[in-house]
């Protein structure tokens with residue numbers, strides 16, 4: 001589906017990234033990044049090591065301390081020793097790529113609805129403002145948990161093994177997500193189920209297959225603009241060969257190297273909220289390149305929109321007062337703030353009202 005323009009009461013369909021990529025068109029003006037409210041604008045980045053955490057060692061104090069340190073500084077790490085086989089990860093990449101190589105007509109069968117709130121299906125961001133800079137990608141987004149939220153009509157029947165692959169991948173990622181959420185709690189000396197408990201058994205998982213075609217203007221056009229993820233934890237499977245993800249650490253863009261069987265784990269805003277600001281939800285973006293297309297698969301953990309989450313009581317004290325309000329349906333706040341150029345977490349800062357007035 002092409003991006004849908006819904007501002008000023010008009011509806012029109014600008015050319016899709018896919019059409020432009022096939023025709024070899026230069027990205028038009030609306031893709032050019034002119035300024036950046038979120039992090040420096042240059043597409044160059046430095047290479048410093050991203051912490052590597054071995055999931056098998058997460059019962060040891062040393063590995064838990066490494067985890068706590070990684071999440072309270074850069075908010076991300078590369079996870080190895082997670083038990084998901086290299087062959088299966090390659091299958092996820094291969095089946096995902098096969099979907100994107102189908103004809104436009106075939107993919108359009110799974111097109112997302114144009115409503116801003118409807119993020120599922122094949123397509124791209126809804127354009128809500130004339131100032132919005134568009135991203136050079138297209139993607140397929142599907143809810144995977146709870147199972148009753150799955151929309152079978154949007155799950156591709158072609159490739160024929162797509163649904164089976166995504167179902168199996170989701171099962172494996174959910175197990176890993178639970179291990180990581182428990183370890184994150186333990187690393188803060190909290191009871192291991194304390195983050196999971198906030199979801200009241202109504203945890204959700206959303207999958208997103210991101211496809212970045214080659215781009216003739218990599219210095220000016222981004223695959224994804226700088227953003228934080230709105231959920232709690234994101235588990236990202238990078239392309240086996242092609243890099244592109246950059247994370248903002250100490251105000252510098254840092255390249256995230258591809259380690260073929262490792263996942264990039266980064267936190268989202270709702271984990272920064274639950275940890276009362278101890279853990280960080282990092283800004284990240286994706287750069288484009290002229291030579292090679294890239295595909296990544298992101299799995300997002302988030303609470304049900306009806307569940308209220310907030311800073312864990314044991315992480316609030318005199319030295320570290322409550323930083324954030326409790327929130328419900330944070331996704332909506334997050335999306336709206338980005339379109340208006342506001343840092344979403346700033347919008348829900350907790351303000352202590354004095355009793356005297």
Ligand SMILES: O=C(O)CCC(=O)C(=O)O
Pocket residue numbers: 208210224229236238244245284285286295296298
């Ligand atoms: O493609 C990537 O490496 C990252 C994608 C991403 O940040 C996202 O889907 O939220």
Ligand SMILES: [Fe+2]
Pocket residue numbers: 227228229284
């Ligand atoms: Fe992201």
